[in-house]
Amino acid sequence: MGNIAIVTDSNSGITQAAARELGVRVLPMPFYINEELFFEDVTLTQEAFYRRLAEDADISTSQPAPGDVTGLWDELLDSYDQIVYIPMSSGLSNSCETAMMLAADYRDKVFVVDNQRISITQRQSVLDALELARHGLDARRIHDVLMTQRLEASIYITVDTLKYLKKGGRVTAAGAAIGTVLGIKPVLQIQGEKLDAFAKARGWKSAKKIMLDAMERDLTERFAGREVHLGAAYTCSDEEAQAWKQEIQERFPGHSIHMDRLSLSVSCHIGPGSMAITCSQKIIL
Numbered sequence: 001m002g003n004i005a006i007v008t009d010s011n012s013g014i015t016q017a018a019a020r021e022l023g024v025r026v027l028p029m030p031f032y033i034n035e036e037l038f039f040e041d042v043t044l045t046q047e048a049f050y051r052r053l054a055e056d057a058d059i060s061t062s063q064p065a066p067g068d069v070t071g072l073w074d075e076l077l078d079s080y081d082q083i084v085y086i087p088m089s090s091g092l093s094n095s096c097e098t099a100m101m102l103a104a105d106y107r108d109k110v111f112v113v114d115n116q117r118i119s120i121t122q123r124q125s126v127l128d129a130l131e132l133a134r135h136g137l138d139a140r141r142i143h144d145v146l147m148t149q150r151l152e153a154s155i156y157i158t159v160d161t162l163k164y165l166k167k168g169g170r171v172t173a174a175g176a177a178i179g180t181v182l183g184i185k186p187v188l189q190i191q192g193e194k195l196d197a198f199a200k201a202r203g204w205k206s207a208k209k210i211m212l213d214a215m216e217r218d219l220t221e222r223f224a225g226r227e228v229h230l231g232a233a234y235t236c237s238d239e240e241a242q243a244w245k246q247e248i249q250e251r252f253p254g255h256s257i258h259m260d261r262l263s264l265s266v267s268c269h270i271g272p273g274s275m276a277i278t279c280s281q282k283i284i285l
Contacts, residue, residue: 003081010040011088012122013260063095082139111143115150120231120278152281155190158207160273231278232259
């Protein structure tokens with residue numbers, strides 16, 4: 001395994017500290033707040049991000065500068081023979097496409113995995129890549145295995161406020177106003193490339209039931225007879241998140257559930273107070 005470096009970006013939810021423990025590298029995603037540049041988990045903490053979000057600061061996501069990407073690759077190739085790079089889904093950012101273009105100059109050295117993952121499911125791909133490397137697969141084979149599984153994941157997210165979807169143009173101002181008055185919580189899904197509307201719920205109780213029911217359908221239909229990793233993600237309080245994890249555990253006993261905060265790139269578009277449930281198919285060696 002010593003000859004292959006596994007690299008991801010901070011959309012995976014893997015912190016710099018966790019990356020050191022795992023033995024991987026995490027490229028921090030850049031953000032502009034009132035035109036000032038910050039890097040996730042390096043110069044921008046979760047707490048600072050949400051504080052600025054609450055202040056209605058002008059926050060925009062960006063993609064890593066090409067020089068930062070290739071600089072990290074060049075550094076790693078001094079010590080490793082090959083790199084597997086797992087960025088966020090190409091359907092959610094141009095950073096993956098940029099990385100693939102850059103990798104053309106690193107033939108047989110850098111393999112960019114576009115397996116349509118974000119947050120918990122992206123993190124799981126990193127863990128899968130590490131495991132595949134431990135079993136002696138080279139970077140090309142690791143890339144190929146991860147790509148064959150690219151559509152075998154689901155994420156359902158409920159947002160607490162329509163404010164940020166309105167800001168991003170995903171709902172109209174009128175729709176947001178009506179939805180707020182009626183207490184509507186949009187349930188969104190990521191299956192494959194895009195973040196799409198899935199359902200509308202009246203209040204949190206209904207929203208959670210919709211997400212749990214949707215995941216149960218996935219487990220009994222899409223993933224029938226297959227083992228999966230279940231996860232939870234959130235931008236709500238830690239207390240609310242723990243309660244949500246407990247609800248998932250009660251609905252799906254026997255599953256080990258990993259929970260993380262949602263990455264800031266996603267949080268920027270959905271705002272605070274959100275909860276999500278995720279699953280991805282286990283890779284059987």
